[in-house]
Amino acid sequence: MLRLTPILLALLYGYAMFRFSAWRMKQQLDAQSSELADPKLQGVLRALARALDVPRVRVLIHEVPTVNALAAHDGRVFITRGMYDKFRLGEITAEELASVIAHEIGHVALGHSKRRMIDFSGQNALRTGLAMVLSRFIPVIGPWIAGQVIHLLTAKLSRADEFEADAYASALMLKADLGIAPQKEMFRKLDKMTGNRGAAIPAWFLSHPKSQERIAAIEANEAKWVGDNA
Template identity: 65%
Template sequence: MRSTCPDTAARIASARPLPHIPPMLKLTPILLAVLYALAMYRFSAWRTARELDARSSELADARLKRLTDRMAEALDLPRIRVHIYEIAPVNGLAAPDGRIFLTRGFYDRYRAGEVTAEELASVIAHEMGHVALGHARRRMIDFSGQNALRTALAMVLGRFLPGIGVVVANTLASVLAARLSRQDEYEADAYAAALLTKAGIGTGPQKSLFDKLDRLTAGRGGVMPAWLMSHPKTAERVRAIEELEARWAAVTVE
């Protein structure tokens, strides 16, 4: 009986076809990432709504109501409801269900005279822009998707870049998230500028508030590079509004 030499056996073994991998198995990681993103979205929406319900109440302020009534009239709405979210940081929030929130910290700055009613109205207009443009819901979906992307990238890059793959994946996901967030902010600023102008309040309070935000938020905007910031820099936001005003003026003249 003839024996096969080792070299020949190796060539025969290497020539054997690879086992067939069903297409569904190839797509399994992608499907799992999509399902994970959907589950995260549902959970985040539920958790956010529960937190806001437990720690907020409707705002009752006569001076602010006069301004929100003017904006409601400009939008042909019966009224604009605003809620106070009982946390200290200075911020505004548009919830996925369409509700508008001001934090207690922001409202306290208004009550202390550091922020005018018109400036606070510009925050409400900005958050209404997020709702009208679908940002609130999209942000939560994006956040869930980015978590799934972050996990998938970490798994893939971890094979090729042991030790730093996870760091690279987190950085890439953070850059993407920041860019999407900045674009949303510009769009909401433009919406607010148009609404404030139509309501007769004007963009002056919007721009003056931007100049105060760095101080009100303890200068956090200047700590990290622009490409990692979730909000555009103050000067860029003001410039974008002034460019809008210039275009509107040009159209009026024509």
């Protein structure tokens, strides 16, 4: 029983972290968000809704200045105020913003958003449990090794999720008759934002694959789908 204690404690800790993280995120999003109601975006949102066969696509604005978008564990889709401001300034087109929304819808549809919340809590639990076990055998660097193992595992899962959501967004954009070009152009524009000296990296890119890798994957899917339909 004593041997199982660290594992049981880690599982209990992970569950508690999941519940707390979900509650805290919902409270924060509820307090700092409002519904997106821009007439200039209604056309692309209706196109996405028709492609999904739903009455409407609901998007909220999260009042933070970073350029980002997210899918919450409860299925809601958000763009940040920073992302929306780029659209209002004409730096991002309606179709390009639609590709971002389609990507986040992909995270919801594929179960990524809920799993990420569980992963975030679970990785803390795993790190704690693994550190407790390794510290018995490697007292000094055991916790550090545990952290590196969990980081590599979660980074791989995150990259896979992004490529899957990109593919979902491409298919949705094609079905909505918006095309894949805006999706690729969106990545190029966001990539340029990080290329300016001294510019802050948008949160969109944190722990995400490189833009060129994502564009190449999108084009590979496009070529495959065209070939299959030929």
